Amino acid sequence: MLSKAIIKDIQSLQHKKFRDESNAFLAEGPKVVKELLLSGVFKCKMVYALADWINNADKKLSDTFIDKVQLVTPEELEKIANYSTPNQVVAIFEKRKESAPIDLKDQITLVLDNIQDPGNLGTIIRTSDWFGVKNIICSKNTADLYNSKVVQSTMASLARVNLYYTDPVEWLKKNKEVKVFAASLLGEPLKNFRGTKEAILLIGNEANGLSEEIQSFAIHDITIPRNGVAESLNAAIATAIILYELKN
């Protein structure tokens, strides 16, 4: 049985402050938990699971991490989980130490400026993983990678993409050897950039765009042609379309 104190501790991981203090984060559901356990990227601290997960669904995995696995009741799981969909399992992992990307050669590297929506950030990470982007630089006001909505919407891609939170301006100053492109509503058509294998791609906040200082590093503004009426595209959608075209 989980004590009230433990339940409170786990629930506190919903908040960045407590995630930072305890250097830990929460992952939910069989798919995400399994992939994160198997990746070995994040050290597992605890797994809270229903009997069915332990004895059936992921028995082998459960046996491997047996000293970390604690049986919980459906009622307890509901208290510590964020999502109401049938979840079976919640795990606590240690955050990993962030590191600046070392090599940007022959790669697309993203720079996210103020992407506040956790769902958008998670989707950008998952899409980056699909297209083989290894590194994402995030401004400090971008959503937290360990926010549970981000963790869930990455579908475990967070184990394969390196996120580095820093001041993008300072980082861009130090990385002048790679061409910088900016996603923009008023630029050159995206198809002109088809097959660009190496670039830094700046993605701004939907409402406010890129900060002027970050924008000033771009040698090309890239625009996705509009055939219809909508004012703008969601930031994750724009990122995905640009990555597709650059990578093909």
Add this chain to the structure above:
Amino acid sequence: MLSKAIIKDIQSLQHKKFRDESNAFLAEGPKVVKELLLSGVFKCKMVYALADWINNADKKLSDTFIDKVQLVTPEELEKIANYSTPNQVVAIFEKRKESAPIDLKDQITLVLDNIQDPGNLGTIIRTSDWFGVKNIICSKNTADLYNSKVVQSTMASLARVNLYYTDPVEWLKKNKEVKVFAASLLGEPLKNFRGTKEAILLIGNEANGLSEEIQSFAIHDITIPRNGVAESLNAAIATAIILYELKN
């Protein structure tokens, strides 16, 4: 002042059952409310707004709809609004009568099979509007267009894209003159289809893909090439990338 009964009525619009019964839905925030009011597509039933919206933010609009506008306090607004971001205004609109698309010529038409996530549906509608898609056919188990998360994430594009909920199989049987493509993980590379101006595009649920019966209508399966590791792409992301390539 809003009576308890009125507040309860407005809150009930969170649920599809009550939206269907009252033939109405809720829109929130200055941007979405303004665009829906200006579009004239949905008949406005009521606008609940803070003094600032009425007297400053959208004074002209507020004057036009003066007989529908009711002043509320921030506390009242919070009770009737879904989102905690500063909202200023909530409006109730009449749902519009659904109609089957009449003409599919020279167009891309989407068929969504079981897209349950409201955020995904909203993003698909917004992206469709960007790329000039006029009609989306939705299976009955796809999220409700008038779900407030859908309404918000469309950013008012729901006024410009026609959604028609029906049995996709029956609908596809009646529309044999347009080529049908399916988004798939195992198909021909998307770039082979660049510049396809007329098509019906089938989009399935991320977890389960398309139902076999719907899939059987497709003459081509389209795949977005993967350069990385992620198992799949989010349904809205896949739709956006395919629309971009077809339209360019």
